[in-house]
Amino acid sequence: xxxxxxxxxxxxxxxxxxxxxxxxxxxxxxxxxxxxxxxxxxxxxxxxxxxxxxxxxxxxxxxxxxxxxxxxxxxxxxxxxxxxxxxxxxxxxxxxxxxxxxxxxxxxxxxxxxxxxxxxxx
Numbered sequence: 001x002x003x004x005x006x007x008x009x010x011x012x013x014x015x016x017x018x019x020x021x022x023x024x025x026x027x028x029x030x031x032x033x034x035x036x037x038x039x040x041x042x043x044x045x046x047x048x049x050x051x052x053x054x055x056x057x058x059x060x061x062x063x064x065x066x067x068x069x070x071x072x073x074x075x076x077x078x079x080x081x082x083x084x085x086x087x088x089x090x091x092x093x094x095x096x097x098x099x100x101x102x103x104x105x106x107x108x109x110x111x112x113x114x115x116x117x118x119x120x121x122x
Contacts, residue, residue: 001055002109004099008047010036016083016091019076019120052093054112059084059092068092075115084113 045063
């Protein structure tokens with residue numbers, strides 16, 4: 001089991017959703033930014049400190065006011081961050097690469113998830 005504690009930024013949440021949608025990047029940012037702002041108003045803990053536990057493909061995020069446990073199906077690496085998605089392409093977590101203290105720790109994370117890493121064209 002891997003346990004990470006960090007804080008997600010608004011830009012990371014927007015980028016997580018922009019990566020999997022099929023519109024031009026400019027329009028995606030415009031449309032998704034409004035949805036993310038509504039989600040943050042509903043769940044302000046999205047931008048606060050959280051703890052993410054990864055055991056197998058099961059990702060559990062512990063926020064201040066709730067807990068979210070979902071099985072990861074996709075892993076995308078983009079701009080030195082790992083983006084985890086469920087089977088419906090909904091974002092689960094954004095994990096910055098700087099959270100890993102060493103390459104060994106990062107490899108352990110990738111082995112635990114056991115998902116192929118997808119790349120995205122800019």
